[in-house]
Amino acid sequence: MEDGDSKDLEQDFSERMETLRSFYNTDALEMSDAEVESLTPILNSLNDSNFRYHELEKIGAGGEKRITLAHDHRLDRRVAMARAVRNGAPQDLEQFLREARLTANLAHPNIMPVYNMGLDEEGEPFFSMELIPGDSLKSIVRKLRDADDDYRNDYPVETLLNIFLKVCDAIAYAHSRNVLHLDIKPDNIRVGEFGEVLVCDWGLARVINGEDDSVGMETTDLDGDILNDMTLSGTMKGTPGFMAPEQTQAYGVKTPQTDIYSLGALLYMLLTFKLPVEGESANEVIQNTRAGKVISPRRRRPDRRVPKSLVAVIMKALAFEPEKRYGSVMEFRREIQQFLSGHPTHAEHAGWITKTSLLLQRHSRVAFILIFFLMLLAFVISGNLVAISREKAEAVAARKNAEANFQLYKKEQQVSQALGEGLGEAVSYTVRSRDFVNAASMIQLLETGLKENIDTVKRQNLYEQKGILHFVLQEFNAANDSFEAAGQSKRIGQLRDLSQKYSEIKPVDNKRLTDQQLAGLFREATTAHQMTLFYVYYHHMRRRPSRAKAEDYVPLAAAVLDKLNYTNYSKKNGLKFKTDKNGNALNLSGSPYTVFSINIIGVYRRNVLTPLQLKSLDISNTRLEHLYELRGMRLDELNISGVQISSRTRSSMLNQVNPLKLQRVLLDINTFPNDTLDALRQKMEVVDAKSEAARLKKEQALKKRAAKKPGI
Numbered sequence: 001m002e003d004g005d006s007k008d009l010e011q012d013f014s015e016r017m018e019t020l021r022s023f024y025n026t027d028a029l030e031m032s033d034a035e036v037e038s039l040t041p042i043l044n045s046l047n048d049s050n051f052r053y054h055e056l057e058k059i060g061a062g063g064e065k066r067i068t069l070a071h072d073h074r075l076d077r078r079v080a081m082a083r084a085v086r087n088g089a090p091q092d093l094e095q096f097l098r099e100a101r102l103t104a105n106l107a108h109p110n111i112m113p114v115y116n117m118g119l120d121e122e123g124e125p126f127f128s129m130e131l132i133p134g135d136s137l138k139s140i141v142r143k144l145r146d147a148d149d150d151y152r153n154d155y156p157v158e159t160l161l162n163i164f165l166k167v168c169d170a171i172a173y174a175h176s177r178n179v180l181h182l183d184i185k186p187d188n189i190r191v192g193e194f195g196e197v198l199v200c201d202w203g204l205a206r207v208i209n210g211e212d213d214s215v216g217m218e219t220t221d222l223d224g225d226i227l228n229d230m231t232l233s234g235t236m237k238g239t240p241g242f243m244a245p246e247q248t249q250a251y252g253v254k255t256p257q258t259d260i261y262s263l264g265a266l267l268y269m270l271l272t273f274k275l276p277v278e279g280e281s282a283n284e285v286i287q288n289t290r291a292g293k294v295i296s297p298r299r300r301r302p303d304r305r306v307p308k309s310l311v312a313v314i315m316k317a318l319a320f321e322p323e324k325r326y327g328s329v330m331e332f333r334r335e336i337q338q339f340l341s342g343h344p345t346h347a348e349h350a351g352w353i354t355k356t357s358l359l360l361q362r363h364s365r366v367a368f369i370l371i372f373f374l375m376l377l378a379f380v381i382s383g384n385l386v387a388i389s390r391e392k393a394e395a396v397a398a399r400k401n402a403e404a405n406f407q408l409y410k411k412e413q414q415v416s417q418a419l420g421e422g423l424g425e426a427v428s429y430t431v432r433s434r435d436f437v438n439a440a441s442m443i444q445l446l447e448t449g450l451k452e453n454i455d456t457v458k459r460q461n462l463y464e465q466k467g468i469l470h471f472v473l474q475e476f477n478a479a480n481d482s483f484e485a486a487g488q489s490k491r492i493g494q495l496r497d498l499s500q501k502y503s504e505i506k507p508v509d510n511k512r513l514t515d516q517q518l519a520g521l522f523r524e525a526t527t528a529h530q531m532t533l534f535y536v537y538y539h540h541m542r543r544r545p546s547r548a549k550a551e552d553y554v555p556l557a558a559a560v561l562d563k564l565n566y567t568n569y570s571k572k573n574g575l576k577f578k579t580d581k582n583g584n585a586l587n588l589s590g591s592p593y594t595v596f597s598i599n600i601i602g603v604y605r606r607n608v609l610t611p612l613q614l615k616s617l618d619i620s621n622t623r624l625e626h627l628y629e630l631r632g633m634r635l636d637e638l639n640i641s642g643v644q645i646s647s648r649t650r651s652s653m654l655n656q657v658n659p660l661k662l663q664r665v666l667l668d669i670n671t672f673p674n675d676t677l678d679a680l681r682q683k684m685e686v687v688d689a690k691s692e693a694a695r696l697k698k699e700q701a702l703k704k705r706a707a708k709k710p711g712i
Contacts (some may be wrong), residue, residue: 015318017132022240027124041560042213048139051120051445052074052116053073053081053128054070054073055068055069055070055081056069056070056071056078057069058268059080061085062201064084064086064095064096064201064203065082065084065099065496066085067080068080068083068704069081069131072115072128078131079115079129079130079131080128080599081126081129082096082100082129083096083124084096084124085128086125086127087125093125095203096125097117097127099202099203100114100117102179102287103129103202104127104176104177106177107172108169108170108174109169110167110169110197110199111170111173111174111199112129112130112132112198112199113130113300114127114128114129115127115130127182128387128684130198132192132196132198133192133193134191134192134193134196135190135191136186136187136189136191137186137187137189137190137310138186138187138189139456140155140186141186141273144273145271145273150546155400157271158340160270161270161336161339162340164263164267164270164336165333165336167189167199168329168330168333169333170197170199170335171199171263171329172328172329172330172333174205175256175259175328178207178208178209179202179206179207179488180205180254181199181202182205182206182238182258182259183201183203183238183239183242183262184199184242184259184265185239185242185262185265185266185676186270189266193547204237204238213257240282240285240286240289241265241275241276241279241289242260242262242265242266242275243286243289244257244258244289245261245289245290245292246258246322247261248286248289248290257323257326258322259320259329260317260325260326260328260329261317261322263329263332264276264313264316265318266333267313267336268297268314268318271301271306271310271314272300272301272306274300274301276294276295276297276300277289277293277294277295279500280397289382294318294320296315297311298311307339308348309339309345309348310336310345312345312348313339313345313348317332323326364651369445369448389702400596431435436469436532436535437538437600437604439469439535439539440473442465443469444468446466447466449613450463450466460489461486463482463483464489464491464492466481466482467479467481467483467486467492467496467499468532470534471498471499471536472532472535472536472539473504473539474502474509474512474536474539474540475510476499476500476503476506477503477507477509479495480496480499480503483499493526493528494525494526495527495529498521498525499578501524502697505517512540514552515544515552516555516556518536518540518556519555519556519559519560520559521536522556522559523562527563530563534598534600535561537560538598538604541611544611550579550611550612551577552579553611554575557609558571558574558575560598560608561575561593561596564597564598565592565595567592567593569592575588576588582615582636583615583636584615586612588617588619589620589621589622589639590622591617591619591620591622592622592623593619593622593624594622594623594624595629596608596609597629597631605632606632607629607631607632607633609630612630614633615636616635616637616639617630617633617637617638617639619640620643620666620689621642621643622643623644624643624645626645626646627640627645627656628656630656633660634660634661635661636661636662637663637664637666638660638662638665639665639666639667640665640667641666641668641689641690642689653672653679654679657680662684663684664684664687665680665684665685665687666687666689666692667687667688668689668690669686669688
């Protein structure tokens with residue numbers, strides 16, 4: 001079609017649309033003012049003369065500003081509103097507004113965006129920012145330092161390093177705009193629930209303008225004469241421990257390397273949970289910083305086992321002299337990326353042994369298979385070469401060269417066939433190990449084995465095992481394909497039917513079942529597949545969000561408890577779970593449960609009640625013998641009255657309940673030795689269960705009597 005033809009068609013289409021629009025013209029309809037107003041609520045909100053924001057509650061306050069939660073009624077969203085803490089002088093308000101304008105001019109995904117700036121109804125300056133649910137990096141580090149299990153699962157070293165990379169992205173962008181942050185620390189970094197990382201608080205930031213301040217960065221349109229706080233000139237501003245040595249001097253020259261030092265201190269904190277310099281006070285920390293007394297992370301926290309490559313990177317970033325630090329934030333960032341990708345960092349000056357070790361780690365699976373196959377190949381070939389050499393010698397001696405060459409050809413064919421059989425046996429042996437923990441890797445190995453020329457029975461076994469591995473990962477469609485290729489098999493049994501059913505419930509393989517759907521799977525499966533179900537649970541919990549609701553997990557907890565204890569108790573009676581202002585509580589009084597943990601020996605052990613986030617647990621009148629079954633839980637109150645605890649368990653009672661962090665325990669006092677009770681009372685409140693029951697009964701009677709008493 002020519003360009004002229006397309007233009008004619010476009011014009012014809014426009015004329016038709018105009019005709020239709022005139023035919024359905026609603027503008028000609030007469031409507032009252034109230035009707036028009038009801039159709040334009042957003043437009044009407046712009047004419048509202050009231051203050052745009054409605055403040056809801058206080059979020060926090062620092063030395064420079066206080067933050068409140070506010071509702072923007074024009075855009076109908078919640079924002080964070082900042083106001084100056086010091087507002088007595090115009091200079092204080094000007095510094096507050098400088099931060100808002102500077103931050104608003106730094107448009108980057110990892111820098112806190114500023115939405116609006118102005119004066120409220122009383123003439124007080126404010127600016128509004130994005131509201132990010134989540135934690136500050138300082139809070140995350142504190143939880144990790146306190147060994148909080150949820151945070152340790154959510155924030156392994158790899159995740160912390162990826163957060164650090166996003167911080168580097170934000171600072172690198174700011175440097176490209178000739179802006180130095182000068183106050184990089186965990187408290188000024190927000191981490192959202194969905195991976196957001198935002199660098200906040202640019203109150204001490206400095207814009208570098210002019211030839212005197214040039215540091216080789218790109219030109220910028222930010223005006224340092226307006227945005228820089230001249231009152232800070234000649235003063236020391238920053239956070240002890242994160243300030244570079246030159247920043248601790250009143251008139252020290254600030255460069256991008258000043259921020260790089262702070263980034264090094266931040267990385268040091270993420271890996272060791274401590275500052276890079278010691279000190280009993282802020283003044284002592286500053287003095288040690290000026291003296292360059294940075295302690296190596298491995299010497300400061302030998303238990304953390306910080307990798308040598310990262311130690312070298314940190315120590316270079318924390319170099320006393322700025323010119324010995326990294327030349328730019330992007331150069332620093334590339335070093336962390338090198339480590340995450342399994343390559344040596346430039347700072348460590350790795351030798352060939354380190355480089356080779358990292359190469360093997362990056363390709364560990366391929367290296368293992370290659371070494372195994374090479375050993376097998378060497379064994380087969382060496383044995384056959386001996387035989388071939390002997391036959392060749394006999395052929396030469398007998399001067400039968402033609403026959404010797406023919407025999408040599410036959411032997412080479414046998415070697416090739418033996419090698420192929422050896423590969424198949426290697427794959428089959430690996431499959432029989434039933435490694436369901438590394439299910440994804442095992443599936444790849446099985447796919448390699450299926451490409452080999454193997455007999456029908458072995459192929460069927462490989463497809464059966466591949467289907468079970470897909471089932472464990474909740475990849476039911478892939479499992480159906482493998483079971484179909486395997487044909488009829490008693491080993492698969494009920495798994496084929498369950499896989500077909502749940503592929504319809506969850507059609508997309510890379511998604512996971514809900515807790516309630518997985519509970520249904522547990523109840524339908526027979527005990528013959530109990531260990532397979534435990535691996536399904538293992539992979540499910542690895543993918544389950546740590547902040548998922550405890551109430552959603554109740555059906556799954558009930559189904560798993562029944563499966564662990566070979567009973568249908570919860571199916572008939574349900575779990576007595578409730579939540580109130582005191583937290584979540586579970587009443588298992590009189591239940592048949594004695595096992596609460598899934599235990600895959602040498603791999604995994606998890607208390608199935610932990611995700612319920614219980615504060616109170618009642619296991620009175622059960623047959624539980626050892627409180628070690630409750631490991632992994634953090635409770636405020638535990639009721640063990642009527643539990644026939646063994647005498648050995650009673651003597652070590654304190655050791656068993658200490659990890660639970662109990663504040664209150666209810667028990668039958670007359671069944672415990674006095675020394676055990678005394679030891680418990682030093683740690684928590686010990687209550688006699690019978691006396692407590694009598695007290696509660698009396699309270700209920702008094703309430704009933706008061707309710708029946710006629711009013712005056």
